[in-house]
Amino acid sequence: MSNKASLFSNDHLLSLLRGEDDDLLFGLADEIRKKEFGNEVYIRGILEFSNHCNKNCLYCGLRVSNRSIRRYRMTEDEILACVELLAAEQVGTVVLQSGDDFNYSGACIGRIVDEVKKRHDIALTLSLGDRNLSDYSYWRKYGADRCLVKIETSSPTEYNRFRSGETFASRLERVKELKEMGYETGSGVIIGLPGSGVRRTLQDLMFLTELKLDMIAVGPFIPHPDTPLGDEGPGGVDLSLRSSALLRILNPEANIPATSALDALSPGTRIKALGKGCNVVMPSVTPEKLRDSYFIYPGKNCSETTVPAFLDKIRQDIAKAGFTPSPSKGYSHRRKNV
Ligand code: SAM
Ligand code: SF4
Numbered sequence: 001m002s003n004k005a006s007l008f009s010n011d012h013l014l015s016l017l018r019g020e021d022d023d024l025l026f027g028l029a030d031e032i033r034k035k036e037f038g039n040e041v042y043i044r045g046i047l048e049f050s051n052h053c054n055k056n057c058l059y060c061g062l063r064v065s066n067r068s069i070r071r072y073r074m075t076e077d078e079i080l081a082c083v084e085l086l087a088a089e090q091v092g093t094v095v096l097q098s099g100d101d102f103n104y105s106g107a108c109i110g111r112i113v114d115e116v117k118k119r120h121d122i123a124l125t126l127s128l129g130d131r132n133l134s135d136y137s138y139w140r141k142y143g144a145d146r147c148l149v150k151i152e153t154s155s156p157t158e159y160n161r162f163r164s165g166e167t168f169a170s171r172l173e174r175v176k177e178l179k180e181m182g183y184e185t186g187s188g189v190i191i192g193l194p195g196s197g198v199r200r201t202l203q204d205l206m207f208l209t210e211l212k213l214d215m216i217a218v219g220p221f222i223p224h225p226d227t228p229l230g231d232e233g234p235g236g237v238d239l240s241l242r243s244s245a246l247l248r249i250l251n252p253e254a255n256i257p258a259t260s261a262l263d264a265l266s267p268g269t270r271i272k273a274l275g276k277g278c279n280v281v282m283p284s285v286t287p288e289k290l291r292d293s294y295f296i297y298p299g300k301n302c303s304e305t306t307v308p309a310f311l312d313k314i315r316q317d318i319a320k321a322g323f324t325p326s327p328s329k330g331y332s333h334r335r336k337n338v
Contacts, residue, residue: 010202017198017242029245029277032252037279041323042255042330043314044093044125045086045285048294048301049074053099055129056164059193061224061295062099068226070293073103078287080115082307086285087120089311092329095148095282097127100165106135110142117143123329125186130166133177145329146184149175150217153189154207155200162193175211184332186215186255191243192235193221205243209250214332215280216251218243219259222297237266241276248277253333255280264299271321280330283314 008016016025050073053062061069074082083094094116098104109128116124125146126139136147151171153159159168166174179185189204208216220235244256257280258273270281284291284301291301303310315325 013246014198014202016246017202017239019238019242022242025242025245025249026276029248030275032248033256033277033279036252036333039322039324040279040326040328040330041274041318042093042280042326042328043091043311044095044257044280044282044330045089045091045307045311046095046097046127046282047079047082047086048097048284048286048290049079049082050098050101050104051294052101052103053129054102054165055100058162058228059190059221059224059297061226061297063227066226069295072290072293073101074287074290076108076112076115079112080119082285082287083116083120083122085307087122089308090327091122091285091311092327093123093125093146094285095125095127097148098129100129100131102131106132106138109135110138113139113142113144123331125184130171130174133174136178136183137181140181140183144183145331146186146215147178148186148188148215148217149178150186150188150190151175151208153193153196153200154204155196158193158196158200175213184214184335186217187211187213188217188219190221190235191218191240192233194229194232198239201239201243205246205250208247212334213251213254214334215255215257216244216247217257217259218247219261220265222261222264222299224295224297234265237262237269241269241273244273245277255330255332257282260284260300261297264297264302271317274318274321274323281314281318283310285311 051062056063086094123145127148156168175187220240223232256278258270258278262269285307318325
């Protein structure tokens with residue numbers, strides 16, 4: 001924990017999350033981000049290559065029971081062509097994300113990782129969910145750099161209520177094992193899942209901090225009409241912004257994205273989050289014709305422009321906000337002295 005954060009009592013941290021001193025919270029988060037990362041904002045292009053999923057998480061539009069979604073899978077060649085475009089666009093990281101889709105075997109993902117790392121000077125993040133640890137180990141050998149596995153909540157009871165398949169304990173164990181394998185490891189929570197409040201959010205943030213992660217992603221819950229949580233209220237945009245600011249104070253060296261869920265609830269907020277402690281943006285770089293089928297929640301992937309035009313727009317927005325869009329791979333600062 002940073003020295004500055006240890007000056008705050010639990011009650012003070014709660015009051016900051018409730019918005020009782022946003023100037024202090026956001027000012028300190030911005031100061032710490034600037035000291036660690038200067039003006040640079042890292043861009044991680046997310047390629048959402050399949051929206052098939054064998055799980056049934058109550059909050060997610062990709063859940064297997066949702067019959068109203070048009071499912072797709074990209075081929076290996078299509079995935080590699082997209083990564084080539086990103087490398088040509090000088091995007092430093094590609095994130096391969098999908099539902100938990102075992103149609104892609106361990107060997108198939110291994111081939112994709114191998115080809116990407118052989119062909120391009122680009123960092124590679126995997127966000128593939130609960131795949132076998134032996135597969136993750138195999139992909140690491142082919143050069144995959146990072147993994148993103150969100151725990152979604154620090155409450156085992158809530159986890160087991162909202163997600164199917166793995167238990168909270170094994171999801172957590174997975175995060176720890178991935179770190180052991182040498183992956184730069186990211187995790188995070190959804191802010192404002194039904195029934196949670198500010199106290200639970202603080203517990204979540206402290207829990208994530210104890211995991212000593214390379215990357216921490218928090219974004220608001222967005223109800224999806226075709227899920228069992230469709231009638232619930234959304235998570236708070238302000239609470240999400242305050243949560244990532246507090247995470248910055250607690251984890252000065254972590255990469256913290258300004259999540260796209262912020263923009264889905266309140267357009268323009270993702271860029272504003274860069275001035276409140278965040279240092280990464282993760283635009284979808286899924287081909288236009290598939291982008292709106294990766295329908296996790298309403299408001300996701302609204303842009304209909306081509307990938308290069310979309311990247312241009314994001315870079316312009318970052319620059320207009322006074323930051324420098326960086327072509328860097330943005331490796332973890334936690335590991336810089338390791
Ligand atoms: N299947 C993989 C997994 O679950 O780890 C990766 C894909 S999953 C769609 C990526 C993330 O979407 C999840 O970690 C979850 O936090 C987020 N997500 C899904 N539904 C959401 C919703 N309704 N509101 C906010 N975030 C959501
Ligand atoms: Fe599948 Fe991930 Fe959505 Fe859960 S959150 S239904 S595992 S895509």
